[in-house]
Amino acid sequence: MNIGIPKERRPFEFRVGLSPAGVEILVQHGHTVYVENEAGVGAGFSNQEYQNAGAQIVYSPHEVFGRADLLLKIARPMQEEIQMMRPGTVLMGLLHLAATRQERINALLQNQITSIAYEEIREPDGNMPVLRSLSQIGGMMTAQIAARLMQSNFGGKGILLGGVAGVPPAEVVIIGAGTAGACAAKAFLGFGAHVTVLDKSLEPLQRIHERFPSVVTMISTRRNIERATSYADVVIGAVLVPGERAPIVLTRETFRAMKPRSLFIDLSIDQGGCAETSRPTTHDQPTYIEEGIIHFCVPNIPSLAARTATHAFVNAAMPYIRDLAQFGVEESMKQFPAIEAAVNTHRGELRHMHRWAVEQGA
Numbered sequence: 445m446n447i448g449i450p451k452e453r454r455p456f457e458f459r460v461g462l463s464p465a466g467v468e469i470l471v472q473h474g475h476t477v478y479v480e481n482e483a484g485v486g487a488g489f490s491n492q493e494y495q496n497a498g499a500q501i502v503y504s505p506h507e508v509f510g511r512a513d514l515l516l517k518i519a520r521p522m523q524e525e526i527q528m529m530r531p532g533t534v535l536m537g538l539l540h541l542a543a544t545r546q547e548r549i550n551a552l553l554q555n556q557i558t559s560i561a562y563e564e565i566r567e568p569d570g571n572m573p574v575l576r577s578l579s580q581i582g583g584m585m586t587a588q589i590a591a592r593l594m595q596s597n598f599g600g601k602g603i604l605l606g607g608v609a610g611v612p613p614a615e616v617v618i619i620g621a622g623t624a625g626a627c628a629a630k631a632f633l634g635f636g637a638h639v640t641v642l643d644k645s646l647e648p649l650q651r652i653h654e655r656f657p658s659v660v661t662m663i664s665t666r667r668n669i670e671r672a673t674s675y676a677d678v679v680i681g682a683v684l685v686p687g688e689r690a691p692i693v694l695t696r697e698t699f700r701a702m703k704p705r706s707l708f709i710d711l712s713i714d715q716g717g718c719a720e721t722s723r724p725t726t727h728d729q730p731t732y733i734e735e736g737i738i739h740f741c742v743p744n745i746p747s748l749a750a751r752t753a754t755h756a757f758v759n760a761a762m763p764y765i766r767d768l769a770q771f772g773v774e775e776s777m778k779q780f781p782a783i784e785a786a787v788n789t790h791r792g793e794l795r796h797m798h799r800w801a802v803e804q805g806a
Contacts, residue, residue, distance in 0.1 A: 445475050445769045448512025449494075450505055451483040454519045456727040458486030458750035459757070461516035461537070464497040466758045466765070471498030475769050480508040487750040509533075514769055518757075519744065520544060523551060531556040534773050536765065538562050538578070540743075541788050542689045543716040552789045558773050562761055563714075564687050564786040572686065576623050577760040579711075581746040581753050583627030583682065586709050587635050590616070590678045593707050593731065593740060600738065601705045603677055606636025613637045617672045619664060619693055619718070620682030621648035624711050628680050629659055640672050669693065674701050681710040681718040694719035699735035706737050713741040 447470060449461045460483050462470075467477045479499040482491065491501050502508050509515065509528035517537035521529075526548070529535065539561040541549060552559050562574040587605070594600035594614065607613035614637045618625045621643035632639050633656060642664040643649050649661040662668045673679050673694070679702070683690050690712035699708070699721060712718040721734040725741045727748065732739050746753035764783055768776045777784040787795045 445772075446511050446513045447475055447477045447769060448508040448515045449477065449479040449483050449499070450508045450515065450517060450525070451480045452486070452518055453505075453522060453525070454744075456747060457519045457744055458747045459518045459744075459754045460484040460487050460489060460750075461518055462765075463487075463754050463758045464489055464493040464499075465755075466762055467494055467499045468497040469762060469766065470769060473766065473770065476500065478502050478508050478511050480505060484754075486747075487754045489751075489754075514765075516765065518747075520548070523548060526551045526555055526557065529555060529557055532558070534558045534560065534768065536560045536562060536761075536768070538714075539788060540714045542687060543714060549789070549794075553792050553794070556792050557789060558787065558791070559789045560768070560783065560786045561687075561788050562757070562786070564788070565761075565764055565782050566686070566785045567782045573760040574757060574764075575686065577756040578746050578753065579623040579684075580627045581749060581756060582711055583624035584631045585745050585749065586628045586680050586711065587631035587637075589709060589740060589745070590614075590632075590707055591635060593738060594677070599705070599731075599733075600707060601677060601703075605632065605678075614677040615675055616640070616678045616680070617642070617676040618680040618682060619643075619669065620680075620684070620711075621645075621652050621661075622682060622684065624684070625680070625682035626652060626655070628682060628711075629656055632678075633658065637678075640676075642668060642672060664693070670698055670701060673698055674703075676702065677706050679706065679708045681708065681712050681722075683712045683718040684715060689716040690718045692718060692720055694721075696720050696735060699737045702735075702737055704736040708737050708739050710739070710741045711745070714743045717741060 477499045479494045481503045514534045520539050566572050594603050596602040603614050605614045616632045616637045616639045618641045640660040642662045644664045710717050710722045722741050730742050
């Protein structure tokens with residue numbers, strides 16, 4: 445199979461769709477891999493490394509898109525990228541179609557693109573390995589982001605996360621006890637912060653309690669969210685419903701009741717955000733103030749650790765990429781439930797009619 449690795453064109457997306465190690469695996473299985481010139485530079489991978497792994501370097505986006513039967517991306521394709529794909533191309537990426545514009549979905553359908561969302565690959569036991577790997581990185585990075593944004597020179601409250609003798613640590617509230625929330629809790633504890641985690645389910649809270657006995661755990665009710673956020677210096681939104689828009693769990697009134705210049709980091713922004721006041725930002729202008737609260741709503745947080753994130757994502761995604769390349773999309777959908785569960789569009793039709801598709805009349 446011909447496999448294409450384009451250069452990511454979204455601003456501040458430094459990751460790449462496949463590492464040289466992943467290329468080597470596919471080439472050893474008899475596939476041809478085309479890598480766009482300098483596609484891996486942001487993650488620290490040179491053209492020479494890709495060539496040593498057996499890839500062919502191409503020098504225009506039209507060539508890599510035009511040659512590919514299977515296109516491996518990170519970010520959701522832009523409209524002009526979809527137009528460069530041949531009808532029938534198989535696209536794998538972090539698509540987050542629940543939070544995209546309807547015209548982007550229509551373009552995928554009209555161009556007969558089979559789109560497979562890494563974040564929706566789900567094994568029969570419920571495990572979501574690719575999403576998990578990226579959620580781990582995003583969760584771990586929240587603490588270092590918060591430490592910086594809480595500094596006075598960034599407009600923060602001037603609070604050290606861990607405090608010092610005679611001065612208490614920062615109060616951190618994490619809403620969502622899944623992978624991202626648990627990793628965020630671990631990272632903030634490492635900084636010495638006082639951490640509270642809320643979730644609507646008792647089971648993930650039990651895991652948090654057993655793993656981190658010093659963390660306060662609470663059932664996520666409206667009353668408990670309002671209580672916890674009222675004293676928080678940092679609030680992390682880590683709420684996710686795979687394949688659907690993130691539910692709104694933080695209202696404008698909630699932020700009005702918080703302490704001024706507190707910080708909110710929305711890890712759910714890839715799926716539309718979990719706060720009424722959330723809107724996507726970028727790494728060059730990552731924050732804005734709403735209701736007196738600093739909001740950080742950058743969708744591609746793991747891109748700032750591009751090399752680590754690319755390696756982690758490829759480690760998790762490689763078995764599915766390899767199966768798809770070997771068996772083709774039709775046979776893979778029949779044989780592998782994890783891949784079939786992640787197919788969003790196929791042969792001009794929506795698959796797995798998520799709530800977003802129904803609401804938009806798709």
